[in-house]
């Protein structure tokens with residue numbers, strides 16, 4: 001089958017599109033013909049060699065976690081041939097930027113009826129990250145205030161929508177070109193970081209861009225406030241334990257796909273509470289160009305591939 005993969009670590013130029021063995025269907029698993037897939041920073045960070053210690057499989061490595069497509073064969077009673085699904089396989093394993101992939105039942109859900117393929121593919125990883133971050137890790141409450149750093153990115157565009165849904169007052173930080181998008185998504189206040197600095201104090205600061213440090217971020221917290229980072233560095237895990245006993249807490253989260261949250265995301269999409277934001281669409285053949293776009297670091301929402 002045709003798939004995107006790499007045989008050495010490096011920049012987008014090491015990505016190849018070529019013939020790779022089709023995945024084998026195991027017990028309870030679902031074989032999907034991929035119609036669209038989405039890119040995430042974890043995909044290029046793995047390719048750059050950042051988390052080599054976590055890669056159990058040897059090179060060549062398939063790429064991509066987020067997908068939407070049609071079931072072609074199912075060994076699970078909840079899924080049937082021809083059904084439209086969307087989901088998220090492990091980025092460590094990869095395989096979403098391919099003609100076919102095999103998913104486990106907790107990694108997918110029926111596709112939201114109101115979304116086209118590329119919109120559905122754009123949702124899973126960033127949406128589950130946001131839901132797990134704001135609902136579970138910082139327990140954002142109605143009436144609280146949240147500052148979202150990187151409000152125009154893949155995670156940030158979902159975070160603004162979900163924080164508003166939870167009833168929080170949202171301040172979103174992004175570059176000049178992101179201001180109107182962040183307002184349209186529901187931000188109460190917007191900050192252009194190229195012109196001004198974030199001010200004030202918040203119940204929650206969500207660094208959805210990996211741009212703040214704890215030393216900076218804690219200054220923007222009220223007493224009892226929570227600062228959340230998506231950067232899973234050992235120093236942050238140590239600080240998370242340390243701040244457990246302090247009035248201002250650091251939280252570091254790592255996304256974990258699960259069946260319950262895939263259903264939650266589907267419902268949030270079908271009720272238009274979470275609307276996918278697409279920066280750009282490329283064909284699978286242009287996968288290198290798509291990664292060059294994402295790796296510019298300034299996308300407005302998601303980069304997706306149409307297969």
Ligand SMILES: NC(=O)c1ccc[n+]([C@@H]2O[C@H](COP(=O)([O-])OP(=O)(O)OC[C@H]3O[C@@H](n4cnc5c(N)ncnc54)[C@H](OP(=O)(O)O)[C@@H]3O)[C@@H](O)[C@H]2O)c1
Pocket residue numbers: 040041042045125126129149150151152153154155156173174175176177178193208209210211229230231232253254255256294297298299300301
């Ligand atoms: N822990 C986890 O499970 C997990 C899950 C998902 C993502 N992540 C991580 O979270 C980060 C963001 O992911 P993503 O998918 O949202 O990436 P993305 O789509 O590339 O978005 C990053 C956003 O940050 C903005 N930005 C850049 N510099 C900024 C600054 N100084 N201040 C405020 N905003 C700034 C960028 O646009 P502008 O500069 O134009 O505003 C862009 O919109 C990545 O590091 C990713 O690896 C971790």
